[in-house]
Amino acid sequence: KKTLIPLGRMADGKTRALRVKAHAAFDPLWQSGSMSRTKAYLQLSRKLGIDIKDCHIAMLSDAQLQTVILIYQDNDGTDSTDVI
Numbered sequence: 001k002k003t004l005i006p007l008g009r010m011a012d013g014k015t016r017a018l019r020v021k022a023h024a025a026f027d028p029l030w031q032s033g034s035m036s037r038t039k040a041y042l043q044l045s046r047k048l049g050i051d052i053k054d055c056h057i058a059m060l061s062d063a064q065l066q067t068v069i070l071i072y073q074d075n076d077g078t079d080s081t082d083v084i
Helices: 013-031 037-048 063-070
Strands: none
Touching: 013 037, 013 063, 037 063
């Protein structure tokens, strides 16, 4: 159902830049097909310790965005924090 209510938080320039970097780091995890988008966000919510319903890049704080970038920055479609 579409609404006119924005889902994310207002962002200044710094936050917008962090969101772009977070998407660039995280999105290949599910875009590569190695897992579904839903599963990727579920995994991310667990790593951040937040509810899945609150786990959307646009809803994350700057600190959480930085964490996403650190976890997934070397992303090649795999989770860089998983131990082999």
